[in-house]
Amino acid sequence: MAMNDDAPPPGDDLLGLATAQLRTHTDAGWVAVAPRLLASALAAVRPTQPVRGRHPRGAYTVTAGALRTSVRALLEPDRRLRVRRVVFRTGADDALEEALVEVSAAYLQPLAPLAADVRRAVLHHLRDVLGDPDLPGAVVTVDVLVTDVHRT
DSSP states (O other): OOOSSSOTTTSHHHHHHHHHHOOOOOOOHHHHHHHHHHHOOOOOOOOOOOEEEEEEEEEEEEEEEHHHHHHEHHHHHHHEEEEEEEEEEEEEBBBBEEEEEEEEEEEOOOOHHHHHHHHHHHHHHHHHHBBOSSSTTOOOEEEEEEEEOOOO
């Protein structure tokens, strides 16, 4: 049986051969793939709006993403609901004006008391995070939207 001088003997350095084969395909293709990867990464990172907090000594900023996460964590233990979406609307000075909490309610759960509890809890939480509610410009509306029903 004749052996090809260019081919390694069976079993010798198969990993090296496989690596060399992959490099011949990958390096040239990387130039075409790199811009798509960068575009995907940039699309996945979503900047979040600032929300101004206030206390007697001055103002500070919280990102809407951090605020959204804290509202979700606040409501998550409540078995009567599942949080679907939390949206904030701010004014020109980045002061929070409105919060919308979209939820799925547990089947047969009375909706009016559920909405009242969510509204009260979220408003109290936002006041704790964003500052004293008696300071000027601290009026926040919390709307609760029930868009679905689920079984517990």
